[in-house]
Amino acid sequence: MSPQKDATCVWCAKPMEPNARGRRRKYCSHACRQRAYEQRSGRQGQRLPVDAVVLSAQKASGLKDALFELRCAAEDIATAAQEGASSEELAALCDELVGLAKQIEQTR
Structure with missing residues (x-):
């Protein structure tokens, strides 16, 4: 399987260089990974689905x-x-x- 061309960070949507091998990266940095974790864990106990998008x-x-x-x-x-x-x-x-x-x- 070839690496994806237009890989972007799931959290900030910043373009990323795709990995040559292995699993595709989801986040451009540890900070983005942490922000995504905080958002997911902050929704625990709420009635929103895990994949819900909340916009102001x-x-x-x-x-x-x-x-x-x-x-x-x-x-x-x-x-x-x-x-x-x-x-x-x-x-x-x-x-x-x-x-x-x-x-x-x-x-x-």
């Missing part, structure tokens, strides 16, 4: 805004394609879409 209202609002921006970028590509935009214009719009998607992926 501010983070949820920011995520909603980012997804709206992503949808608008996708609609811009669809409109440009319907209007016969050049391949250079479409490529630039696609680059913007991919950049927005990567930003949203890094949300933590």
Whole structure:
């Protein structure tokens, strides 16, 4: 099995170098591993599932805004394609879409 190319830390979403051998790393540092442990152990006794994600209202609002921006970028590509935009214009719009998607992926 080959190492994963785009390995990111499960806690902070920072890109990591994949291991050449062995099990795939989940965390970029001991600090991130500790923060994840503290979050998991802090939920003990609560009714939240272990894999639940809790967002502050501010983070949820920011995520909603980012997804709206992503949808608008996708609609811009669809409109440009319907209007016969050049391949250079479409490529630039696609680059913007991919950049927005990567930003949203890094949300933590």
